[in-house]
Amino acid sequence: MTQAIETEAARYAVRRWSRLSRISLTAVGAVVLALALVPLALSTYATEQLTQLLILVILAAMWNALAGYGGLISIGQQAFLGFGAYATIVLTQRGVPPYLAIALAALAAGGLAAPVSILVLRLRGGQFAIGMWVVAEVLALLIALIPSVGGGTGVSLTGLNVHAPADRQAYTYWLTLGFAVGLLGLVFAVLRSPAGAALQAIRDDEAAAASLGVRVEASKRLVFVLAAFGCGAAGALTLANTLFIQPRSIFGVQWTAYMIFMVLVGGLGSFEGPLLGAVAFFAIQHWFAHLGAWYLIGLGLTAIGFALVLPRGIWGWLEHRLDLRLFPLGHRLERTERTGAPPERS
Amino acid sequence: MTWVNVVVQGVLLGAVYALFACGLSLMFGVMRIINLAHGDLAVVGAYLVWLVADKAHVSPFVALIAALPVMLIAGYILHVALLGRSLRGGPLVPLLTTFGLAIAIQNTLQEAFSPDVRSLGAAAGWIATASWRISGGLAISWFGVLILAVAVAVLGGLDWFLRRTGLGREMRATAQDPDAARLVGIDARAVYARATAIAVATAALAGAFLAIRSTFEPLSGPTQLIFAFEAVVIGGFGSLWGTLFGGIVLGVAQTIGGHIDPQYSMLAGHLVFLAVLASPRGRTLAARSAWT
16 A cells, blocks of 8 residues: 555656756846846947846836735835935935945835834734825935925935936946846845745735744734835935936835836735736836826726736636746646656646 | 914824724724725815816815715715625735725826816815914914814714614624624614725715815825724724714824924824834734724
């Protein structure tokens, strides 16, 4: 009897990698390399646009890490965008080189998230969502009180004038690319680590995960700090890309609308979905943003449609229909016949 | 005497917030969802009142009486068409749906009514401006007292409805355990739709009062949502009288902050909210949400 089970079990193997995931990781390497060459090949305008796209990729990945894996819907991530941007201003005013200031500001946003998490993680679900919004409002109001960063009227980043415009755009682009690749790599690494297994368990069923001994609170805090770090970087990079910010726009709730749209359309709770969503949103913004209010009405209604009909987004639907997994994040059980034909791949 | 005036004005302001908050509190208590479009639905109510008052040349108070049943029905339909469906998708979907709804409502209002700031104060006539002058530094506006009276009546009425009527008992039973409620023959969907209808109507009432008291525009909703939420948290989830208390604390904090420097008005309110969250009471905030 035991022997029968053993032979049956021997026909299956738990696999993380597949041929597809090896191909797609190679493809990702090639895409990153091609992206790195963009400032050398394309115009300054194209580089600026692609910088914006990469910032959207960062934001989508961060919001997805929070909502898709931590189960935390935040409508106040603009708190960290704004904090990252204004911390960059304050640091450059103290004589820190601008690009170093951006990196430090992102770290500071992550540092701010640790004490903030103690307060806001006391809230659940919708309470947490609005609680984060209050945090963003408080930061916006506090910054409007500081005259040295322009109060409510806004402030320019002056330290970058030493570079010629085309060089400056190229440097900003490379830094953004570095952050995007680094942050996606970080999310990837976290998801493959034991903490990632805990997060995916929380995503699927928080109560069940807790009953199996997953430290729900610590896992959520980790992903909250990570998302704050990424959003802080995105805010600082937005400042470097546009060179001017106002508290009302960088702390605006429209950032959350964009993040929700990208993640919902692309695919909540998958690694690939937010990338797809960011590209889709970038294209939609390019074509329809001039429609003003109608464009935003369309975004809102599309988000409702996806939440109700396709809650796992376009990627989740593809994954389900085609059994497609580009990145080696999960584990899968595959049948490995000892005799006869080579193992079948799905 | 100035400080007495500041506190009195804060109490009157807090009554508006309590009125905004009671629908939010009701929906959270019954369905465990926070409607992120709550403030925007209140603004829709204000525009509806403005529209009726403008087209029919009647006082905003008359227009309000016509608008409330409309909003009651709109709330019922909103639940049947949207929220009920989203509730079946797990805890995250209602949040995403109502956020999308909020964006859609704000921009539809901008498209339909232009981003202009409006007020119903002038149309409301003498009642919006009259006040009792107690002494040099203290004046109590009639309209402020009217709002306070209405807030107490609405919150008290809801409390009585939940405790003393059959429909209210069904609502509390469904809030405590929807499955057990279904076993004894309660239709949870109908209960939820009724709760949403009441919440939307009270939001519209609050929106109209805000429009008469000060100003409104298509993007006024989010701020009111935040204030309503803060009032609920300060007062404690699951208690309607607590919500009234929370609204008043928030209003007083804002007027005291604003009296020191107008820039501190909103900040002071947010800080009271964060202080409540940081207090030992905040630790158990999320858990203490059941209606009894």
